[in-house]
Structure formats: structure tokens, C-alpha cells
Amino acid sequence: MSYTVIVFVKQVPDTQNITGEAMKPDGTVNRAALPAIFNPEDLNALELGIQLKERYGAKLIVGTMGPPNAAEVLRESLYRGADETILLTDRAFAGADTLATSYALSCCAKKIGKFDLILCGRQAIDGDTAQVGPQLAEKLKIPQVSYVENVEELTKKRVRARRSIEGGFEVVECPLPALMTVVEANDPRPSNVKKIMLYKKAKTRTELSKAHSDANYTDAELLKEEEDNLRKVGLWIEELSASDIGADVERIGLKGSPTKVKNIQSVVLTGADFKVVDPTEAGVNSLMHELIEDHTLG
Amino acid sequence: MSNKIGNVWIFIEQEGGKIANVSLELVSKGRELAAKLGVATEAIFLGGDLSGGVDTLHHYGCDKVYMVESGKLEPFTVLPYAKSIVDLVKEHRPNILLFGATNKGRELGPRVASELMCGLTADCTDLQIDDFDDKVNKKQYKNKLMQIRPAFGGNIIATIVNTWEDPQIVTVRPGVMKLDDPDTSRKGVCVKIKPEITSTETVVNVIERVQQEKEVDLQASQIIVSGGYGVGGQANFKLIYDLAKTLGGDVGASRAAVDAGWIDHDHQVGQTGVTVRPKLYIACGISGSIQHRAGMSDSSKIIAINTDPDAPIFSCAHYGVIGDLNEVIPKMIKAFKSKV
Structure with a gap:
């Protein structure tokens, strides 16, 4: 294991397959109607990480920031080939815009310590901003390569990658450590059945405590012992709070977010107020006539 | 301050x-x-x-x-x-x-x-x-x-x-x-x-760059005829091209048609494609997802052709033809040719 690669991922509502029920009549989003999924381009970033691990040998750490349930995308990462996982979860992180998010992730990367590459998906489908990757690179003062399709070569000191640009591609080289945002240019492998059998038991501290309280255990020592056992066999999902990663409370969550949402409007279909044209020869003729008359055509 | x-x-x-x-x-x-x-x-x-x-x-x-x-x-x-x-x-x-x-x-x-x-x-x-x-x-x-x-x-x-x-x-x-x-x-x-750029900033080297002109620049088009999943296949896109050519316009597409591999991404209109505002936009067999409408609803005139009267595309259309594009488009070509 010569390299350390961190992949930051996000759990997102599935906005690509939205149905009518996803929007409430008052125009707010009905999150309950939207399944939470692994952000698609983050799966491409993870796939690239796994490929690098296979090609060069690397420790693959996957991190995410989100509510306790976001542990699900970390388990999915383990099913595909991650070695270690970290869940940043804390009420203090809530309401973060991209600046506050990238700051929190930068604290997490610093906590991990030495790393060679950070991979992120280009953008998440809930906001489509594509900002967190470049902002995280800036917070860590490391170079960024956006829109990466694949890595051509990784050496001790440098990475050479092919990235997509408008109307074509570029091959660029940059020193390590570096951050790359990855586009949909590979086919993420499915979960491995053996790994699912093993890692479905992976737990965060919150999940372990909940299992205990559900079973009416209150023994703190037992809890610690079980945590140690899970750690030993690689079934521990590290759960870190804002103070665990040494984050400045003024720079995370809503407080650390310069952008505020003034209002939100749902996009409603306005009443069908169009002129109906008969699909007959006469109907189409009069339509074309109208368009020529008003100089839209001809 | x-x-x-x-x-x-x-x-x-x-x-x-x-x-x-x-x-x-x-x-x-x-x-x-x-x-x-x-x-x-x-x-x-x-x-x-x-x-x-x-x-x-x-x-x-x-x-x-x-x-x-x-x-x-x-x-x-x-x-x-x-x-x-x-x-x-x-x-x-x-x-x-x-x-x-x-x-x-x-x-x-x-x-x-x-x-x-x-x-x-x-x-x-x-x-x-x-x-x-x-x-x-x-x-x-x-x-x-x-x-x-x-x-x-x-x-x-x-x-x-x-x-x-x-x-x-x-x-x-x-x-x-x-x-x-x-x-x-x-x-x-x-x-x-004169910018102060040091070796800290010049660490990323571009080794190779390949760039091609886009197949089509839809943002410059005044007339766009777009095809969606309802076109049914790559071969049938010929109809869309025929109408575009007759009217002196360019060909657009919905994401569904691009994802199906019927037409290149350069033609895609919508949130993950280009945003257009031509004089005339003809949506053929496009259901009109919110993402598609976001890229074309500011067009001056919109004609929607769709067999489904409930297709959301009609919500932003000025003219709606509820019918089969395979029958409607040839009629449009014929009507236009006979009038000009």
C-alpha cells in the first residue's frame, strides 16, 4: 500500500427520477417521497479510486458529511472496495452551503493527515453546483484537476490525468497531493456479494449504541469492547463530530455559510394555454400559414 | 471603511x-x-x-x-x-x-x-x-x-x-x-x-489538448426542430432533419434521445445541454421534462407535437399538435413548400 486516496461522497435525494408526488402542494419538496441514493458521479469517483488501488496499491478512505443515515453510502463504498470509512455528522454541520461544506471536509482531510489524492464526483444531483471539489482543493491549498475521465499514470510525485474540456479533452500532469473531480466516464462496478455479506455488519457508534439501547443494554464497557472488536475486523465506520475534526464552529453549518436562501418557488405547470392545431392537412396548413404571416418562418 | x-x-x-x-x-x-x-x-x-x-x-x-x-x-x-x-x-x-x-x-x-x-x-x-x-x-x-x-x-x-x-x-x-x-x-x-504568477500556481501542466468545433451551435439558431424519445429511433431522426432543413433551422434533441444514442450530445437542449431561445422551437415527440423545458421555454414560439395530450411539453407550448409526428411532420414540410 503505497498511496492514500480519499474519496468524498454524498448521499442525495434521487432528483433524476422525480414524480409528481415529490412536490407538496405548498411548493416544498417532499423528501419522504424521494429515495436517498449514492450521488451518481461520486460512484464514478469511487470507481476511479478502486481502479487506482488495483493498479498501484492504495489505501482507499471514503468520507461523507451528512445525517446519521448517510452511513448507508459508506457501507455501499465498503461493498465496492473501500478500506476505511468516515462519517462526519453533527447538528452543527446542518444548513451548510458549499463554502462551509468544503471547510468541514478540509478539516476531515487534515485529520486524516497524509494523503496523495482526493477524488470527488464533479457535482451532486441535488444542487448541481460542482463547487465543493474546487473549494476543498483551495482550502487545502492543493492543485485541482476538474472533469477527470481517467488517470493515465500515477507516480510517487505526480499524477497524469485525462480530463474533459468543452469540445474535447486535455491531458494534464500535476504534483501530489492533488484533488480531482471525476465525471461520468467509467462504469462503476456493482457491489461485491462477498463484501456485502461481510460489511453489512459495519456500524457507526450511533448505530451500535442504538442497537444496544434497542436491546436494553446500557453497559458502557460492553459497548467499548464491541467497538474495539468491530475496529479489529474492519467493520467500524468512524463517526466524527465538528469538534473531533477541530472545525471552527463559526465556519461550519448555517453560520459558516455566506449564501442564504431568500425564497423557493416550485416550478408549477401553468395551465395549458396553447392553440390546438388539428393533426390534419387543413390544421397543419393553417399553422404554417400563420407562422409565415407573422414572419416566424420564411 | x-x-x-x-x-x-x-x-x-x-x-x-x-x-x-x-x-x-x-x-x-x-x-x-x-x-x-x-x-x-x-x-x-x-x-x-x-x-x-x-x-x-x-x-x-x-x-x-x-x-x-x-x-x-x-x-x-x-x-x-x-x-x-x-x-x-x-x-x-x-x-x-x-x-x-x-x-x-x-x-x-x-x-x-x-x-x-x-x-x-x-x-x-x-x-x-x-x-x-x-x-x-x-x-x-x-x-x-x-x-x-x-x-x-x-x-x-x-x-x-x-x-x-x-x-x-x-x-x-x-x-x-x-x-x-x-x-x-x-x-x-x-x-x-502584469499579474504576479509564481511557480506555486504553474504546477498543472497541459501536455496534450484536443478540441473540435461543435457539430452545431444551437445558441445561434433562430429555428430549432428538436426530437425526443417519441421519434422512436436513429433512422427516424431523418424526419427531424428534413423538417429542419426545409425551414432553414437546426436540429435539437432531448436528453432521452441523446442517451438512446440516436444523436450527438452537441444537439442536446436542456439543463444538461444548451439553453436556447430561438424564434421558433418545434418539439417533436418530446414529453417535456422540467429539465428540457428549462432549456427552451423562453423561445419566442413553441410548437409541440406529441401523441400524449397530457405531455408536460404542452404547458409551455404556444401551438399544440396532438398527433403522430410521423404523419404531422410530412404535412408540415408539404405545407411550407407549397406556400414559399
Whole structure:
């Protein structure tokens, strides 16, 4: 294991397959109607990480920031080939815009310590901003390569990658450590059945405590012992709070977010107020006539 | 600290000295915002060889152009551009800084905003000046930039405000802001800047670059005939091409048709394609997802042809033909040929 690669991922509502029920009549989003999924381009970033691990040998750490349930995308990462996982979860992180998010992730990367590459998906489908990757690179003062399709070569000191640009591609080289945002240019492998059998038991501290309280255990020592056992066999999902990663409370969550949402409007279909044209020869003729008359055509 | 607010700045994107359309669209929009705020419109123009572009920027209405020329800015890489822009912003503190939401703008904007500790809103589709009453934090803001953008896959439109120190930074979707006509009699100031770019910023080396002209530039088209999943197959796209050719237009497509492999991505209209506003848009066999409508609903005239009377495309159509495109399109071609 010569390299350390961190992949930051996000759990997102599935906005690509939205149905009518996803929007409430008052125009707010009905999150309950939207399944939470692994952000698609983050799966491409993870796939690239796994490929690098296979090609060069690397420790693959996957991190995410989100509510306790976001542990699900970390388990999915383990099913595909991650070695270690970290869940940043804390009420203090809530309401973060991209600046506050990238700051929190930068604290997490610093906590991990030495790393060679950070991979992120280009953008998440809930906001489509594509900002967190470049902002995280800036917070860590490391170079960024956006829109990466694949890595051509990784050496001790440098990475050479092919990235997509408008109307074509570029091959660029940059020193390590570096951050790359990855586009949909590979086919993420499915979960491995053996790994699912093993890692479905992976737990965060919150999940372990909940299992205990559900079973009416209150023994703190037992809890610690079980945590140690899970750690030993690689079934521990590290759960870190804002103070665990040494984050400045003024720079995370809503407080650390310069952008505020003034209002939100749902996009409603306005009443069908169009002129109906008969699909007959006469109907189409009069339509074309109208368009020529008003100089839209001809 | 002075109360005087800063100017409106536009980052001018160029490739080989040719200014990107979106940058000129933003100059047009920037002038409108600057007029409301009573400040100047200024361009920041970076690159290796910028001769010739400055006059164009003055003609489109920039009062001042900061011309930042250096061999280290060619070819484009993020770090030297970010350093040069951050230095300029720190010196002049503009009120607003606009980037086009192109590949370049979307990788450069965040780097700049993060270093300046400023808010950034991506992919705006409208910008306005208004006051903001932040009820949560009990603070009032005067004359802020309302940053309007779709979110949640286009299902909502959010208005976002940057409440920290200026500049208020946004990226704006190409094709959504109206391009004003240039006025060749307009003159302006040009300030030449030698950027301080060090070896810290020149660490990313471009080894190879392959770029091709797009198959089609839909943003320049006045008539677009678009096909969707209802076209049924690659071979049947011939009908769409035939109608486009007859009417003197170009061919567009929905994401479903592109994903099916029937037509190249260059033709895709919508949130993950291009935003267009032609004189005439004919949507053939396109159901009209919110993402598609986001890219074409500002067209002057929209004709929707679909067999499903409940297709959402009809919600933004001016004319609706409920019928089979395989029968309707040949009738349109025949009718047009007989009339012209």
C-alpha cells in the first residue's frame, strides 16, 4: 500500500427520477417521497479510486458529511472496495452551503493527515453546483484537476490525468497531493456479494449504541469492547463530530455559510394555454400559414 | 471603511483570443445591474494574447477593461487565473463578480470564491437587484444581488443572497441572458496589468489538448426542430432533419434521445445541454421534462407535437399538435413548400 486516496461522497435525494408526488402542494419538496441514493458521479469517483488501488496499491478512505443515515453510502463504498470509512455528522454541520461544506471536509482531510489524492464526483444531483471539489482543493491549498475521465499514470510525485474540456479533452500532469473531480466516464462496478455479506455488519457508534439501547443494554464497557472488536475486523465506520475534526464552529453549518436562501418557488405547470392545431392537412396548413404571416418562418 | 459600493465585474472568458458569447451576454446583464446600482461595468480579461478583444468589450458596454496578459495564462489552467483574479479583487473590491457557467467558469469561480471567503451561487438563470430582509438572523440588506437558479433537478427555483462581504459572486448559464447589440462608437478605459504568477500556481501542466468545433451551435439558431424519445429511433431522426432543413433551422434533441444514442450530445437542449431561445422551437415527440423545458421555454414560439395530450411539453407550448409526428411532420414540410 503505497498511496492514500480519499474519496468524498454524498448521499442525495434521487432528483433524476422525480414524480409528481415529490412536490407538496405548498411548493416544498417532499423528501419522504424521494429515495436517498449514492450521488451518481461520486460512484464514478469511487470507481476511479478502486481502479487506482488495483493498479498501484492504495489505501482507499471514503468520507461523507451528512445525517446519521448517510452511513448507508459508506457501507455501499465498503461493498465496492473501500478500506476505511468516515462519517462526519453533527447538528452543527446542518444548513451548510458549499463554502462551509468544503471547510468541514478540509478539516476531515487534515485529520486524516497524509494523503496523495482526493477524488470527488464533479457535482451532486441535488444542487448541481460542482463547487465543493474546487473549494476543498483551495482550502487545502492543493492543485485541482476538474472533469477527470481517467488517470493515465500515477507516480510517487505526480499524477497524469485525462480530463474533459468543452469540445474535447486535455491531458494534464500535476504534483501530489492533488484533488480531482471525476465525471461520468467509467462504469462503476456493482457491489461485491462477498463484501456485502461481510460489511453489512459495519456500524457507526450511533448505530451500535442504538442497537444496544434497542436491546436494553446500557453497559458502557460492553459497548467499548464491541467497538474495539468491530475496529479489529474492519467493520467500524468512524463517526466524527465538528469538534473531533477541530472545525471552527463559526465556519461550519448555517453560520459558516455566506449564501442564504431568500425564497423557493416550485416550478408549477401553468395551465395549458396553447392553440390546438388539428393533426390534419387543413390544421397543419393553417399553422404554417400563420407562422409565415407573422414572419416566424420564411 | 467607505460606504461606496464597488463596481460590477465580469470575467471575460476567451479561447485563442476569441471572447466567449456568454461573457458578452454577461456584459449586457452587468450593465443593467450596474445602472440600477449607479456603478460602473468593468471587465477582467485574462490571457496570453488579448489584442483586439478590448475594443469589442468597450463596444458591448464595459466602462473599463482590466487587461491581464501573461504567457503563464495560456493555455488555461485554474491556479494562475485564480491568483490573478483574487489579487485584482482584493485591490478593487467589486460589488458583483460574474462568471459564465461554462466548464472553465465552474472550476475557476469556486477556487476564487473560496480563497476570498465569499459566497458563490452556481448556474444562475436570472439576476436582479433587491433588498433582503433576513428574518432568521434579523438583518436587513439593501440593494443585494438576487441570485436566481433552479435546484433539485429543476423542480424548484431558489433565490439566493450572499450576506457576507462583497463581491457577490455567481456563475450564469450560457444562453439565458439577452445579448445587447454592440455600439462601435462606445469608448472606455483599458488598464494593463502584469499579474504576479509564481511557480506555486504553474504546477498543472497541459501536455496534450484536443478540441473540435461543435457539430452545431444551437445558441445561434433562430429555428430549432428538436426530437425526443417519441421519434422512436436513429433512422427516424431523418424526419427531424428534413423538417429542419426545409425551414432553414437546426436540429435539437432531448436528453432521452441523446442517451438512446440516436444523436450527438452537441444537439442536446436542456439543463444538461444548451439553453436556447430561438424564434421558433418545434418539439417533436418530446414529453417535456422540467429539465428540457428549462432549456427552451423562453423561445419566442413553441410548437409541440406529441401523441400524449397530457405531455408536460404542452404547458409551455404556444401551438399544440396532438398527433403522430410521423404523419404531422410530412404535412408540415408539404405545407411550407407549397406556400414559399
